[in-house]
Amino acid sequence: MRKVSRSSNSVPKPGTRKGAHASGTRRCIACGKFGQKSEFLRIVKTPDGKTEPDPNGKTPGRGAYVCDTQECIGNAVKKGRISGSFKSAVPSELYEKLRNKE
Ligand SMILES: [Zn+2]
Numbered sequence: 001m002r003k004v005s006r007s008s009n010s011v012p013k014p015g016t017r018k019g020a021h022a023s024g025t026r027r028c029i030a031c032g033k034f035g036q037k038s039e040f041l042r043i044v045k046t047p048d049g050k051t052e053p054d055p056n057g058k059t060p061g062r063g064a065y066v067c068d069t070q071e072c073i074g075n076a077v078k079k080g081r082i083s084g085s086f087k088s089a090v091p092s093e094l095y096e097k098l099r100n101k102e
Helices: 070-078 081-086 092-100
Strands: 025-027 034-036 040-045 051-053 062-067
Touching: 040 092, 051 092, 062 070, 062 081, 070 081, 070 092
Parallel strands: none
Antiparallel strands: 025 034, 040 051, 040 062
16 A cells, blocks of 8 residues: 655545545544544534533544644634534533633
C-alpha cells in the first residue's frame, strides 16, 4: 500500500456525503476543519438521549466533533452547533463541562 502524503488542508469536494465513512476523518462542528479523530473532542448523544463530552470516544451514540480548543468549543456552544448537530436541545451542564475543560 502506498501512503498518500498530501499537504494538509486538502479541500473536500462539495457534495461529499455527510457522515461518510472516510476513514478516520472527522469534521469540526464549529469551524468545519477536517482532521483525524484524535485531533477532536467528541461529544456524544447517547441512545437514551443524554448529551455529554466523550473524551475516550467510546460511548455509543451519535457523535459530534469539535476541535479541542477553547475557541472552537466556545463557538460550538455560542452558535448552537452542538444542538444543531444533534437536532435536539443540549443541557446547559454540557456547556459548563466543555467550558471548564482545559
Ligand atoms: Zn474547529
